[in-house]
Amino acid sequence: MNGPYNYGAESVKYGVSFGTALAVAISYTNNHSILWAIIHGIFSWLYVIYFALFK
Numbered sequence: 001m002n003g004p005y006n007y008g009a010e011s012v013k014y015g016v017s018f019g020t021a022l023a024v025a026i027s028y029t030n031n032h033s034i035l036w037a038i039i040h041g042i043f044s045w046l047y048v049i050y051f052a053l054f055k
Contacts, residue, residue, distance in 0.1 A: 019044040026051050 027040035
């Protein structure tokens with residue numbers, strides 16, 4: 001499975017990175033707090049989903 005078409009690990013890595021960046025951007029835009037942006041960045045996709053559903 002380590003052939004030239006193994007994109008699973010790369011996709012997950014970029015998905016996590018994108019989720020973290022998105023969570024930090026949303027958090028800082030709404031709260032104007034670096035501390036909250038860091039905390040929300042740690043939870044990344046969970047915060048993004050929460051924001052989409054409840055904000």
